[in-house]
Amino acid sequence: MGEHYGYRDAWPRDPQTPIVAAFHEAIRKLAEERFEASGKSWEEAVHDRTLQLRREDFEKIEAGLLATGYRFEASATVTYEEAPEKHKPLADLEDSGEQEIDEAGRRIVGSGDNVFATPQDLEGIARHVHTVDKVMEWLTEGVPEETIAVIDDCGGTLTAPILGEFKAVVCMGGTVRSHLGILTREYNVPCLMNATIDGLRDGSRIAVEYSRPAADAYADEEKAAAQRSRIYELGTA
Amino acid sequence: MPADHTYQALLRANQLQRRFSESWVWGLRTRTVQESKLYPVSAYIAGSYLNAFYRWPELLRRVGERISPEDIGERARQGGIAVNTLMAGMLVQFYTGGRQILIDMGLIRPSDAVDDVVYVYDFVERLLAAYHRNNHHNLPIDCNMKNQIHSARETERLESEALGVAPGDRLHTAFSSFLPAASTYGFLAQCECRLGFFNHGPYRTPDGNQMLVRDLLSIGEGDLPWMDGIAAGIPYANLTATVIMKDTDFYIVDDFGSFEAAPAYDNDNLVAVGLYTSDFLTDGYVPVHMDNADDLADHLEELTEKLHTATSETWQMMAGWTRTQMLEAGLLVYSGVGRELAHLAGVYEQEDWWEVDDQARRFYPLLNDEYGNGLIWEMVDQLSLTSQQWSPHHIERFRDGRPEMWTPIPYSVLADEEWTATVGPMSTGGTDLPPKTGLWQTSEGKLGLEEANRRAREFEPPSWKHRFYDEDVFAKHHPGDPRLTA
Numbered sequence: 001m002g003e004h005y006g007y008r009d010a011w012p013r014d015p016q017t018p019i020v021a022a023f024h025e026a027i028r029k030l031a032e033e034r035f036e037a038s039g040k041s042w043e044e045a046v047h048d049r050t051l052q053l054r055r056e057d058f059e060k061i062e063a064g065l066l067a068t069g070y071r072f073e074a075s076a077t078v079t080y081e082e083a084p085e086k087h088k089p090l091a092d093l094e095d096s097g098e099q100e101i102d103e104a105g106r107r108i109v110g111s112g113d114n115v116f117a118t119p120q121d122l123e124g125i126a127r128h129v130h131t132v133d134k135v136m137e138w139l140t141e142g143v144p145e146e147t148i149a150v151i152d153d154c155g156g157t158l159t160a161p162i163l164g165e166f167k168a169v170v171c172m173g174g175t176v177r178s179h180l181g182i183l184t185r186e187y188n189v190p191c192l193m194n195a196t197i198d199g200l201r202d203g204s205r206i207a208v209e210y211s212r213p214a215a216d217a218y219a220d221e222e223k224a225a226a227q228r229s230r231i232y233e234l235g236t237a
Numbered sequence: 238m239p240a241d242h243t244y245q246a247l248l249r250a251n252q253l254q255r256r257f258s259e260s261w262v263w264g265l266r267t268r269t270v271q272e273s274k275l276y277p278v279s280a281y282i283a284g285s286y287l288n289a290f291y292r293w294p295e296l297l298r299r300v301g302e303r304i305s306p307e308d309i310g311e312r313a314r315q316g317g318i319a320v321n322t323l324m325a326g327m328l329v330q331f332y333t334g335g336r337q338i339l340i341d342m343g344l345i346r347p348s349d350a351v352d353d354v355v356y357v358y359d360f361v362e363r364l365l366a367a368y369h370r371n372n373h374h375n376l377p378i379d380c381n382m383k384n385q386i387h388s389a390r391e392t393e394r395l396e397s398e399a400l401g402v403a404p405g406d407r408l409h410t411a412f413s414s415f416l417p418a419a420s421t422y423g424f425l426a427q428c429e430c431r432l433g434f435f436n437h438g439p440y441r442t443p444d445g446n447q448m449l450v451r452d453l454l455s456i457g458e459g460d461l462p463w464m465d466g467i468a469a470g471i472p473y474a475n476l477t478a479t480v481i482m483k484d485t486d487f488y489i490v491d492d493f494g495s496f497e498a499a500p501a502y503d504n505d506n507l508v509a510v511g512l513y514t515s516d517f518l519t520d521g522y523v524p525v526h527m528d529n530a531d532d533l534a535d536h537l538e539e540l541t542e543k544l545h546t547a548t549s550e551t552w553q554m555m556a557g558w559t560r561t562q563m564l565e566a567g568l569l570v571y572s573g574v575g576r577e578l579a580h581l582a583g584v585y586e587q588e589d590w591w592e593v594d595d596q597a598r599r600f601y602p603l604l605n606d607e608y609g610n611g612l613i614w615e616m617v618d619q620l621s622l623t624s625q626q627w628s629p630h631h632i633e634r635f636r637d638g639r640p641e642m643w644t645p646i647p648y649s650v651l652a653d654e655e656w657t658a659t660v661g662p663m664s665t666g667g668t669d670l671p672p673k674t675g676l677w678q679t680s681e682g683k684l685g686l687e688e689a690n691r692r693a694r695e696f697e698p699p700s701w702k703h704r705f706y707d708e709d710v711f712a713k714h715h716p717g718d719p720r721l722t723a
Contacts, residue, residue: 007343
């Protein structure tokens with residue numbers, strides 16, 4: 001089937017993401033121009049593959065956005081590594097320098113949604129796991145003892161071969177129902193999902209409130225905020 | 238010329254579409270965009286939507302020419318194969334997702350491919366009706382998130398064969414190690430897709446416990462071309478683990494086959510377990526080393542070790558892939574969700590399911606991670622694409638907003654609205670992934686594709702002639718009837 005053109009909408013809305021807006025608007029415009037230039041009726045055009053947008057057209061649309069200075073955000077490390085010129089650098093751990101201190105004098109460096117409750121809170125060494133190279137290193141040499149893996153990946157594949165060897169996990173994405181949440185529950189590896197981190201230093205000793213009740217995935221905003229488990233930095237390891 | 242469909246057919250198609258879209262709105266509200274540092278997940282999901290739109294109508298018609306959706310559903314409900322509520326839902330959702338992307342891009346209109354849309358929806362509705370026929374719902378969301386498939390006959394069998402366990406005993410320990418190993422392997426082998434797992438139930442046991450049936454799918458050498466060799470030591474296409482738990486209420490077993498329990502799933506509450514295999518050549522479940530607890534524990538320990546090794550090898554292989562290979566692998570796993578249908582029909586061809594259609598491949602330059610994340614988030618989480626906005630008067634079921642996930646077929650095609658019947662025949666396809674060279678693991682050993690298809694076409698399960706007795710109404714009113722246990 002070919003394509004026919006001219007998106008019409010009585011009740012439109014602008015997309016929330018600039019990249020979807022840019023791509024879809026460019027595609028609609030190009031498709032309409034091509035159809036108008038063809039001189040064909042819709043019925044003639046609809047099965048005419050010569051009128052279709054091609055890979056080269058989409059490459060031009062991508063190039064057009066990049067030419068404005070726009071750079072894409074990468075999720076997978078391979079995406080950035082293969083085309084760094086098109087992407088923003090991968091984000092590192094955030095540090096606003098303005099962390100709260102609790103009544104016991106501990107720096108609060110994050111919080112998250114607990115996947116399941118453990119008998120007591122846990123302490124360990126926070127180690128940021130965000131690259132294939134790091135996983136390969138630990139797959140070869142073993143995961144260091146006491147590792148609480150800080151992962152910015154709610155999937156279950158990056159750390160798949162070593163997941164069961166972590167003492168615990170803090171994941172800066174997803175929900176308690178994400179793949180990593182499911183897997184850590186299966187492994188009985190304590191885990192916070194949807195964690196926000198601020199000032200957590202790679203290699204520092206931390207305590208995490210894994211003993212809090214499992215987070216309710218259906219909680220409203222107020223309850224969701226109240227059920228967060230905190231992460232405390234206890235010092236450098 | 239008006240579309241060659243009845244008003245009734247379009248009403249039915251649009252109602253089914255809405256039920257499925259609401260299923261996803263509910264199911265996805267507790268999930269976020271699935272990002273991974275290894276895989277460009279959302280980008281490949283977007284690609285799989287497009288591939289589904291261009292390929293599935295023809296592939297499903299090929300299946301439908303050999304086996305009816307009702308017969309597929311009937312076969313599927315007797316065992317643990319990759320035909321289930323999750324798979325059927327994805328047939329609707331991914332296909333319709335591709336349609337919605339193209340509508341939003343202005344490349345097609347809601348009045349396009351009407352025959353295809355009606356065919357795909359009709360196929361899925363009929364399959365699900367048979368699959369869930371003992372329960373008489375099509376989706377868990379229709380019945381308070383219970384996903385009961387089996388009749389009392391099957392449930393009683395699984396309960397009676399389960400082997401008792403207690404924390405600390407060997408089988409309990411082996412089983413508790415096996416499931417996470419299998420889950421990790423499943424997520425990885427299927428490139429972060431969740432199609433390797435499916436749970437159904439719960440089923441109440443006479444002593445007040447609950448049984449969950451947990452399928453582990455496509456674990457041996459088979460369709461996934463990259464698992465040739467790596468999965469060679471895993472002698473099953475699929476496994477099904479039955480778990481009976483005390484003091485545990487599986488209060489949600491949803492349309493994705495995910496469950497939630499109160500208190501949370503805890504291996505300490507396991508009281509009995511079972512293990513089975515099934516595939517397109519079995520007559521339902523075949524017990525796996527179920528003679529006694531030690532035998533099963535031995536086997537689970539051996540399997541767990543093999544799964545760990547295979548996971549490690551798979552990961553190291555995938556870590557060396559290019560982004561295009563990762564994109565295509567995930568894309569093809571999801572757009573290959575219907576491939577078990579082709580196996581059951583005996584019409585499976587590797588290139589049908591493991592090549593990306595050229596019509597979908599042309600979109601690759603757009604499928605960067607950010608666009609993938611943005612598009613999927615907008616389309617199935619926020620419902621914020623302009624094509625998803627309804628009138629200001631409209632109120633959506635769960636969120637009171639005006640958007641709906643999918644665009645129905647307009648009834649104006651029954652009058653004078655311009656329309657098209659189909660996306661047309663599949664285009665050629667391609668992939669950067671390594672080709673399939675190995676055999677297919679089945680319950681009848683490792684088979685070449687031609688032989689597997691031949692056996693599938695000729696296979697009729699011995700219990701097939703008694704299939705209409707396998708339901709609770711007959712069982713209730715015919716106690717002791719030998720046809721119940723035939």
